[in-house]
Amino acid sequence: MRRYKKFLSRLYAIISNQNRRHMICGAIVTILVTWHVCESIGSEDFIPVNSTEGSGSGQEDSVVWSNDLPPLSTEVDFLRSTTQKVVVKRATNTFYNGILDRQFFSVFSYLKPTVPPTAIIPLNRPLQRGNSIPQLQYIALWAPRGQQPHWGAIYQNSAGKLDGSFIRERRIYNLSASDMQSTPVRLVQYVGSEQENNFRFAWIKAIDSDMATVISERDYTKDCSPRMAPAVLQDHGFEYLGEADIDNRVMYYVENNFVNTVSGSLFTNNVYLLTKQQCRCSCPATSY
Structure with a gap:
């Protein structure tokens, strides 16, 4: 009986030590993952994309002239730069309609x-x-x-x-x-x-x-x-x-x-x- 109680006491100590090790390892892993994510975000220029910007044509660097309705002379195309990661504006060519002064x-x-x-x-x-x-x-x-x-x-x-x-x-x-x-x-x-x-x-x-x-x-x-x-x-x-x-x-x-x-x-x-x-x-x- 004494031997059985002594065996149980040692087994409980071993299990307690293993749980403690798992908790420590889990904490270390959590700290490492968090540090990696923070480093990744800090090393990049993160710019949120506004889905309402752009001309919506699918070809931002082109100007389409309508045969039915004349475009405005101040029409603006929105372009997204792939190098600067900023939104810039470019005015289109001045439009000339057929009216004579x-x-x-x-x-x-x-x-x-x-x-x-x-x-x-x-x-x-x-x-x-x-x-x-x-x-x-x-x-x-x-x-x-x-x-x-x-x-x-x-x-x-x-x-x-x-x-x-x-x-x-x-x-x-x-x-x-x-x-x-x-x-x-x-x-x-x-x-x-x-x-x-x-x-x-x-x-x-x-x-x-x-x-x-x-x-x-x-x-x-x-x-x-x-x-x-x-x-x-x-x-x-x-x-x-x-x-x-x-x-x-x-x-x-x-x-x-x-x-x-x-x-x-x-x-x-x-x-x-x-x-x-x-x-x-x-x-x-x-x-x-």
């Missing part, structure tokens, strides 16, 4: 016709007329008070006098008509240098055009008024200056005193639109 128009009078040397001609050259002599035309804007403005052509008629034609509601209006001779007409011109204006004119095929940059006018008294733009149709050696409804992809032009309509694939692939292109760094020294 007053100085880019010159008043034209049928009774006292004058064409400034700064006037713009379609495609920067006389228009082709098949096997006939090419015809020099100028881009004009007819803007009756309180009505939709329309683009048309100023040209030399068969009598050798400058005349003009415009289309409104599929009807032809000639400046030589008595009720049109005093109507307000303006020629498109380019004044100043490209470096000063930071844009240039360019004729772009409809399929390749950003419609937000097309030179256009609309009736601002009506919310649903379409944007009308100067346009040139190329068709089997003939070229016609008219106007395009760029919202509905339709062009109208005059030929042999008839109003002709262009739409569908012919509009997409054969119509050129006058656009306002932004210069990159600086524009080349080109005169219009």
